[in-house]
Amino acid sequence: MxxxxxxxxxxxxxxxxxxxxxxxxxxxxxxxxxxxxxxxxxxxxxxxxxxxxxxRRHGFHVAIENWQHDLNIGTVVRNANAFLAAEVHIVGRRRWNRRGAMVTDRYQHVRHHETIEEFVAWARAGGLPVVGIDNLPGSHPLESVTLPKRCVLLFGQEGPGLSDAARAACDALFSIAQYGSTRSINAGVASGIAMHAWIRDHAAAPNT
Structure with a gap:
């Protein structure tokens, strides 16, 4: 044995x-x-x-709506740490499930906004365009564009996706191409894909 x-x-x-x-x-x-x-x-x-x-932080921020205590938020925070986002913004409920973050929230700046309106006011004040990521009618394929160097990538929650107020606040709306039978991918996965798209356009290879 x-x-x-x-x-x-x-x-x-x-x-x-x-x-x-x-x-x-x-x-x-x-x-x-x-x-x-x-x-x-x-x-x-x-x-x-x-x-x-x-x-060394990059010029993009990440935001996610949290009206229903979305379990994907921890994964979004972990991805943001991996890709060195400037900040993560939680819109809605202040409390979120930290298990998926795997303690990376200790090294990643996380800011809370009570409402979409408060979040958008913050973004406008900083001159940051709000880029929504959701498979909605009228969305442009993420694979066909270059994301702004300074922006906020905004994600909805599992199931309903971006709220109506969030959609209306977006300066641009992009979708992630899917090829299988599922209607959508969760925000944790979508956030990693979108952040990596930004990295491919704007970031140098990491130092080893």
């Missing part, structure tokens, strides 16, 4: 003399770092990781 091997995530305590760089966290150096972060941030304080990300 062979023993089952489990590959433990992260790294153990720092071997040898500790670094003096203030970005390093003494507790992590002593006990190891099992967080879901890339290797360059191993042993770093959370505040140091956020500060480094803030110096």
């Amino acid at each position: 062979t023993a089952e091997y489990v590959d433990e995530v992260g790294v153990g305590p720092w071997p040898g003399e500790w670094p003096t760089d203030p970005r390093y966290d003494p507790e992590l150096l002593a006990n190891g770092d099992r967080r879901n972060v890339v290797d360059r941030y191993r042993y770093w304080r959370r505040e140091a990781v956020v500060a480094d990300l803030d110096g």
